[in-house]
Amino acid sequence: MLFADPWPKKRHWKRRIINAATVARFADLLADGGELRIATDDPGYRRWILACLLGEPRLEWQVTGPRDWRQRPADWPPTRYEEKAIAAGRRPVFLRFRRQPSTDKLASRGD
């Protein structure tokens, strides 16, 4: 999900495509090991996205250091909006969340 509209006004937050319900649905739909990839250049939306995602235990944030989420991974396509955001002096972040193995499978393996 690359640079989805952040809907910055509080009265419009219900329109955000990332919310607790959609995050749970993404976790339902992703295969084990599958990735949800989200980019944003909006600091308020970034905080919102992280709060929603960190509340979903089936999706683990794939961050390894303070800088890696600032760098677009080589296999993510650049977009026109990203170009414009950088030209305007904004700093995009690129967030990867990996679907953890379902607990059913862990239970059946005896883990």
Ligand SMILES: C[S@@+](CC[C@H](N)C(=O)[O-])C[C@H]1O[C@@H](n2cnc3c(N)ncnc32)[C@H](O)[C@@H]1O
């Ligand atoms: C800033 S543009 C980014 C377009 C493109 N992904 C890019 O990076 O160049 C935001 C896009 O979000 C779409 N959008 C509209 N409503 C949305 C919603 N509720 N949640 C997320 N995205 C929405 C718009 O149609 C628009 O194409």
